[in-house]
Amino acid sequence: MGRNGISTSIRNGENSAAAQAIPSPQHVPWLETGERANKAYLKARQDAIKHGGLRNKFLQRYGCSNLPNLASLTV
Secondary structure (H helix, E strand, O other): OOOOOOOHHHHOOOOOHHHHHOOOOOOOOOOOOHHHHHHHHHHHHHHHHHHHHHHHHHHHHHOHHHOOOHHHOOO
16 A cells, blocks of 8 residues: 555556556576676676776765866867
């Protein structure tokens, strides 16, 4: 139930006629990528997390107000 007493499944349309008309999947193909692709993914993910952490530290330290106004730059 939602805060106002209305069921969330009705409010978000899960039980609508359109939603009920969608057929259930019969077969969902799964691609086996192997250990090499998994290692590459994990390294890229680790790099992205590190980059995000550095970006957050930079923004906390210097703040957005100290960055140049990019809208004023012309190409």
